[in-house]
Amino acid sequence: MxxxxxxxxxxxxxxxxxxxxxxxxxxxxxxxxxxxxxxxxxxxxxxxxxxxxxxxxxxxxxxxxxxxxxxxxxxxxxxxxxxxxxxxxxxxxxxxxxxxxxxxxxxxxxxxxGCSPRNVLKRVVALYEAEGWTPVVAPEMEFYLVGRNVDPAKPIEPMMGRTGRPAAARQAYSMTAVDEYGPVIDDIYEFAEIQGIEIDGITQEGGAGQLEINLRHGDPVKLADEIFYFKRLIREAALKHDCFATFMAKPIEGEPGSAMHVHHSVTDKRGHNIFTGPQGGETDDFFHFIGGLQEYLPSVIAVIAPYVNSYRRYVRDHAAPINLEWGRDNRTTGLRVPVAPPAARRVENRLAGMDCNPYLCIAASLACGYLGMKREIWPDKRYRGDAYEAEDEIPQGLYAALDLFDANADMHTVLGPEFARVYSIVKRAEYNEFLQVISPWEREHLLLNV
Missing domain, CATH: 3.10.20.70 (Glutamine synthetase, N-terminal domain)
Known part of the structure; x- marks a missing residue:
């Protein structure tokens, strides 16, 4: 063979x-x-x-x-x-x-x-390459380990830990919390090693049974492939231990949502980070990339937050961004510049939910930065302080987000007209399916009161 x-x-x-x-x-x-x-x-x-x-x-x-x-x-x-x-x-x-x-x-x-997600990402990467640029990404994946749930009408609950107690919330970065589901994590590590996927780290997040896995930075298509594989890997590891892994953006009421933060940098033909100048300072391209994210992200929120549940993440003061402000080492902003040496200068997009398609999310985020650099768009002034005090800038639901997506012809040109056409039709059909379902909230509050 x-x-x-x-x-x-x-x-x-x-x-x-x-x-x-x-x-x-x-x-x-x-x-x-x-x-x-x-x-x-x-x-x-x-x-x-x-x-x-x-x-x-x-x-x-x-x-x-x-x-x-x-x-x-x-x-x-x-x-x-x-x-x-x-x-x-x-x-x-x-x-x-x-x-x-x-x-x-x-x-x-x-x-x-044109509507194949991997082809969409390859199309965007090719636009960078035509300019002599190489995009580099590093994704962070958040997800929940939850109890087996075979009844859609039943609320999702955290998994049972090794102590016999449900996984505890509000224990961010706790090693004891990570140890609660150590056997699942052991299998995740083992499966990843066999598959040749390099994990940069696993941490406990703020939700009950919520974990974050970071992957090493690298080629966008390769990293999207790894996330695609990783979702299946994590689900299989969870099933071995009688629990479910879920990548829903907001699976448990009252708990934080799950994001897929994406770190971005761009190198030139010599491998130098174009966000950093000869003396180590920030370049125009660095600011233009941020400017592009601020300008064009509203039109691709429907891609990086693709379901009705996705918009339950964007809640003020609840561990997810509500606007497009940018800041330095500020986790309340939608766009964050992490602490890093000049050679590793990067921009973190914190808006995407973990329910996204990784190929489409990375393609959409890179497309925004690409247009920003090509059109030399300058960002708003850096935000200082708690960005939850700033105004909301995220569409309030999928239908509004799709209207913004449909209206942005520039983004269609970058992602591909055929993809834009098919994506809008499919997501609107999906939204209409959702509208035909009557929720428990409606039955509880409207049945006898209206």
Missing amino acids: SWMDKIPEAARAYLETKRLDEVECVIADLPGIARGKAVPAAKWDKQQQFHLPNSIFFQTITGDWGEAAGEGGFTEPDMILRPDLDTASAAPWAADGTLQVIHDAYDQKGVPI
């Missing part, structure tokens, strides 16, 4: 101890769900491409479809899926030897599918 010489070292090491039984051909849809097919190893060895219908990109989170097929109608033509062997990774929770391989989507003429 000559292709095995092209896969990462971690995948080869895994196959030294496991006989390869199956290859999972996977691709991320708009919500970031892994779609694809499982193929016997013998068949995989004989095929260089696979097929899936283009309708996988028209699905809502509920499994229904938006009317996004276009003029040709809903005929579901096959896309060509080509493997990226650099993404080959073990599925260590599988009983038999199994590899996962992320695929890229093309139409039958070989043109990249």
